[in-house]
Amino acid sequence: MISEVGKYLLVIFQAFKRPDKGRVFRKQLMIDFQALGVSSIGLVAFISLFTGGIIALQTAYNIDNPLVPLWLIGYTTKQMMILEFSPTIISLILVGKVGSSIASEIGTMRVTQQIDALEVMGINPANYLILPKITAAMLYNPILIVFSMAVGLFGGWFAVVVTGQVTSVDFIDGLQSFWDPFSITYALIKTLVFAFILASVAGYKGFTVQGGSVEVGKASTQAVVISSILIIVFDLILTQMLLT
Amino acid sequence: MIEVKNISKSFDGQQVLNNISTTFEKGKTNLIIGQSGSGKTVLMKCCIGLLNIDEGEINFDGRLFSNLKGKSQKVVRKEMGVLFQGGALFDSYSVEENVMFPLNMFTSMTLEEKRARVNEVLLDVKLENVNRKYPSEISGGMIKRVAIARAIALNPKYLFCDEPNSGLDPKTAEVIDELISELTEKFQMTTVINTHDMNSVLQIGQKIAYIYKGQLWWEGDHQGILNTDNKELNDFVFSTELTRRLKFSK
């Protein structure tokens, strides 16, 4: 366990050296941007839209006390989406999609000696392969998360208005009440930390695979499990640190 | 010329290379032969710096290379090309991008110059019109050729090939062997080849080192190997029915 953390730090330290060629790094970054970020938009939109709707409806069904104001539905949906659902749950979903693909891509390169090939050419393979992925995830995940918040709130609005639970005016009133810009900052800080965990753990797991395709599969599973656990643990730590 | 001096290497107490000394000569195809598990790949990985050695040293034309780090290692690395067992082409890149990769990383050539160089080395390995194809779209023999093209793109002084013809049919294997030996001659490289293919040994074995259980057991050329009375080498060379018959009929 301790030695695993040590090895992780060593690989990530290697990855954070200055790239040999800036142009090559930017090209890799664009490729990873596309592969890790752009390709996830559809999934994130779909999940956020439905979850926003579900949260709003559940809140509405649970509040049938006439004393509770209706704008509370919009308010609750907003808080849940922004504080927890978008940054944490979407990050976990991205671990499943992006983390496993990073681990298996780099792991396959390891077992087919493509990483050895980079190394004997005199290239720092950790830097060449992992740094662009960490950078891409840390740049793109915040965009995805903000997008998820917007889509989720729209989903909530759409669901309650269509089902006639509350009026559009009440819901939007709720969205606007007790607006605290820090909640977005808080969500984005979490997202950045989670994106780093996701890409670095997956990169490390792939980079250190030994064996063949079976081991690549295992590494990819481990990457998902470990980064999910870390994300939840860091969620608790960050929530405690930032919201108190 | 590459000098290997008294090198040893163990993994967790298991000795894999035991005090090996040999030289690989310039302009020749130097073969390392031996049974599976004898330590050929480990020896080659030590030579190219993928593994550190426990004892001894390796010199490239008088320059110490073994166990170096960072910058000092890079100087020699830029002069070496390596053909890995499976080719190790980057599978997200096309053939052209694979061969161009070292040019992108280590030269400041313009795109036209790089394209021209790519076509030149692809012609050296006798490939045409595959520039746009991806590794998954070409045959095993072609993958090996593209890998050779990538390895020689920067005009290396040293070429290392780990089992260049494993997984190929005998005819294609021979073509690859001939290609490597032709390029070695043409560019006067110091070429080191790991193999357990007896055809290669007889065809292109200008200098042969036989590794037995991690030790250098015999050295010579492809003439010597047929006439040796070294028992372990004989057992290895004439291990198949076909080769035994050949020896008998001689």
Ligand SMILES: Nc1ncnc2c1ncn2[C@@H]1O[C@H](COP(=O)(O)OP(=O)(O)OP(=O)(O)O)[C@@H](O)[C@H]1O
């Ligand atoms: N990274 C490693 N860690 C531990 N042991 C290793 C490692 N690499 C190789 N070995 C061991 O070293 C010995 C020699 O392996 P090597 O791969 O050099 O054999 P080889 O001669 O290339 O065989 P083949 O012809 O099958 O490729 C084997 O017993 C192998 O288990």
Ligand SMILES: [Mg+2]
């Ligand atoms: Mg081998």
